[in-house]
Amino acid sequence: MFGSGGGGGSSSQLYDYSEEEEDLGKVYDRVLMTRLLAYLKPYRLEVVLIVFLMIGYTATEMWLPYLTKLGIDNHIQPGNLQGLEMIAIYYVLVLVARFIFTYFEEYRMQMVGQKAMYDIRMSLFSHLQRLDVRFFDNNPVGRLMTRVMGDVEVLRELFTSGVITVFGNLLTIFGYMAVMLLLNWKLALVTFAVLPAIFAATTVYQVYSRRAFRDQRKYLAQINAFLNENIVGMTTMQLFAREPRSWLQFDERNKQYLGANLRSIFYFSLFSPMIEVSGSLALAVIIWYGGGQVLQDAMTFGVLFAFIQYSQRLFWPIRDLSEKYTIFQNAMASSERIFDLMDTEPTIVSPTPAKALEALNGEIEFRNVWLAYNAENYVLRDVSFKIKAGEKVAIVGHTGSGKTSIINLLCRFYEVSKGQILIDGIDLREMELQDLRHAINIVQQNIFLFSGTVEKNIHLDNPEISKEDAIAAAKEVHLDRYVQKMPNGYATEIKEGGAGLSVGQKQLVAFARALASDPDILILDEATSSVDTETELLIQDALSRLMANRTSIAIAHRLSTIQNADKIIVMQRGEIREMGTHNELLQQRGIYYRLYQLQYKGQEVG
Numbered sequence: 001m002f003g004s005g006g007g008g009g010s011s012s013q014l015y016d017y018s019e020e021e022e023d024l025g026k027v028y029d030r031v032l033m034t035r036l037l038a039y040l041k042p043y044r045l046e047v048v049l050i051v052f053l054m055i056g057y058t059a060t061e062m063w064l065p066y067l068t069k070l071g072i073d074n075h076i077q078p079g080n081l082q083g084l085e086m087i088a089i090y091y092v093l094v095l096v097a098r099f100i101f102t103y104f105e106e107y108r109m110q111m112v113g114q115k116a117m118y119d120i121r122m123s124l125f126s127h128l129q130r131l132d133v134r135f136f137d138n139n140p141v142g143r144l145m146t147r148v149m150g151d152v153e154v155l156r157e158l159f160t161s162g163v164i165t166v167f168g169n170l171l172t173i174f175g176y177m178a179v180m181l182l183l184n185w186k187l188a189l190v191t192f193a194v195l196p197a198i199f200a201a202t203t204v205y206q207v208y209s210r211r212a213f214r215d216q217r218k219y220l221a222q223i224n225a226f227l228n229e230n231i232v233g234m235t236t237m238q239l240f241a242r243e244p245r246s247w248l249q250f251d252e253r254n255k256q257y258l259g260a261n262l263r264s265i266f267y268f269s270l271f272s273p274m275i276e277v278s279g280s281l282a283l284a285v286i287i288w289y290g291g292g293q294v295l296q297d298a299m300t301f302g303v304l305f306a307f308i309q310y311s312q313r314l315f316w317p318i319r320d321l322s323e324k325y326t327i328f329q330n331a332m333a334s335s336e337r338i339f340d341l342m343d344t345e346p347t348i349v350s351p352t353p354a355k356a357l358e359a360l361n362g363e364i365e366f367r368n369v370w371l372a373y374n375a376e377n378y379v380l381r382d383v384s385f386k387i388k389a390g391e392k393v394a395i396v397g398h399t400g401s402g403k404t405s406i407i408n409l410l411c412r413f414y415e416v417s418k419g420q421i422l423i424d425g426i427d428l429r430e431m432e433l434q435d436l437r438h439a440i441n442i443v444q445q446n447i448f449l450f451s452g453t454v455e456k457n458i459h460l461d462n463p464e465i466s467k468e469d470a471i472a473a474a475k476e477v478h479l480d481r482y483v484q485k486m487p488n489g490y491a492t493e494i495k496e497g498g499a500g501l502s503v504g505q506k507q508l509v510a511f512a513r514a515l516a517s518d519p520d521i522l523i524l525d526e527a528t529s530s531v532d533t534e535t536e537l538l539i540q541d542a543l544s545r546l547m548a549n550r551t552s553i554a555i556a557h558r559l560s561t562i563q564n565a566d567k568i569i570v571m572q573r574g575e576i577r578e579m580g581t582h583n584e585l586l587q588q589r590g591i592y593y594r595l596y597q598l599q600y601k602g603q604e605v606g
């Protein structure tokens with residue numbers, strides 16, 4: 001008995017994705033199979049057609065040896081050439097029919113498989129889009145990519161050469177056996193005597209190849225994860241001259257993968273001739289027993305000749321079936337992981353019914369808010385504050401003090417553990433998520449630019465933002481002057497991740513993006529990286545334009561931002577320790593004062 005597939009669970013080790021590849025799992029699981037077959041439902045007519053094509057193929061295929069028997073027994077042996085050409089014509093016609101059946105069956109089957117995979121990929125992707133940030137914290141990109149592309153590809157094999165062809169294989173096997181029994185049941189039974197040997201060879205092959213196969217998948221997953229991490233982190237690796245170490249680590253994984261591949265090939269190389277030998281054994285038996293019968297006139301030579309062909313054709317579907325075993329096993333493991341992902345429900349969802357939001361004023365209140373990302377490990381403790389509509393607030397504090405966490409909660413990327421967050425007096429949890437995210441715009445520290453034009457990176461395909469709006473926003477935040485210098489202006493293609501733009505330019509693109517969407521509340525996670533003085537002045541001016549006439553919260557790293565703030569919230573170890581204006585807080589000579597001396601004072605000019 002095989003254990004059920006691993007699935008789920010997060011790995012803390014760097015490259016260890018093995019736990020989810022450990023078990024190859026069951027060959028057949030009714031629940032999984034039912035869910036999988038549901039994806040064939042929209043194509044059930046196609047499937048019925050494929051089954052008919054398959055029956056047609058098997059039926060035509062079975063005629064071929066029989067026609068040779070007719071030719072030998074009725075014409076060649078008695079020396080009666082009349083009608084032999086008709087048999088030759090029939091033979092060709094049957095071959096053509098078989099070709100047509102094969103072509104349509106194969107084409108339709110691949111098409112249904114591809115369409116079903118398209119559907120699964122779409123539902124996986126839209127499911128991923130609904131999942132909340134916490135899920136992505138725990139699931140590395142590599143793993144999710146494997147789900148959407150790798151695991152789904154395994155299922156394609158199940159749909160195209162698994163489910164339906166098993167039926168075809170069984171049909172062929174039983175069809176041939178029936179015809180052989182009808183032609184000469186004694187010779188048929190003698191031929192079938194070889195079948196146990198084939199089944200034994202197949203079983204042995206399955207047992208040994210399974211382990212090799214499992215290792216293959218495990219090591220491949222590890223190589224993928226390793227490659228992913230190393231390519232993404234190539235610059236850091238080169239900077240720290242880690243190439244030789246990484247080379248050795250890759251070599252080790254590559255060797256393991258090679259070993260598993262070779263083992264798998266070894267078993268297959270052994271299995272293939274074993275099937276061949278069994279086939280030849282059947283041939284020997286037929287010649288020996290059948291030949292004897294022909295000499296005793298108990299059987300015609302044509303039947304013997306047909307039997308030789310039937311027996312050879314019988315072994316291919318049997319061998320095919322043994323390969324299906326692996327396909328089923330893989331598909332069950334993959335589908336278990338895919339459904340695991342599909343069954344992961346987002347924890348942060350819109351309520352039903354949600355409160356309808358008219359235009360927001362942008363008043364924010366945190367009421368005794370607590371947050372723990374993990375268990376009872378609170379990173380925000382009893383945080384309470386109010387921000388009036390249109391106020392500019394700066395949050396400051398040492399690293400890890402909980403500044404980003406406040407923003408994460410306000411955008412409802414995470415749920416509060418205790419307490420309440422209200423916008424215009426409405427609890428976030430009572431709002432439609434779409435409405436909330438529409439009302440808030442966040443300029444993050446790591447600005448994400450999509451591959452596409454500058455213009456697209458500003459309006460992000462939002463139909464409410466026209467090209468003119470996008471350009472106006474770019475002008476307002478001083479991005480325009482840089483875009484004008486680009487080869488194609490706003491139509492200039494930006495590479496994925498914004499490679500080719502400077503840090504300052506990227507920030508301006510993000511500002512233009514935020515301004516164009518005209519949010520009620522603006523959140524700014526200020527970048528710490530410094531830019532040249534000229535750009536810095538442009539950024540500061542852009543910022544003040546961006547923040548004008550709307551509620552804004554900034555995790556502040558700029559002196560200008562804190563000086564311009566109506567209120568500064570000072571965080572320490574997850575708690576609000578001080579709150580007030582720049583001057584008020586300086587006078588208190590408390591945490592802010594020290595922080596100011598350490599972090600901000602140096603930015604003072606003159």
Ligand SMILES: Nc1ncnc2c1ncn2[C@@H]1O[C@H](COP(=O)(O)OP(=O)(O)OP(=O)(O)O)[C@@H](O)[C@H]1O
Nearest residue numbers: 137373374379397398399400401402403404405406
């Ligand atoms: N996704 C997460 N899962 C678990 N713990 C987290 C997560 N994000 C942050 N933390 C933890 O919560 C605490 C507060 O982190 P937070 O990012 O809010 O601090 P911060 O003040 O914004 O720090 P920085 O100035 O360095 O960005 C830290 O101890 C951090 O390790």
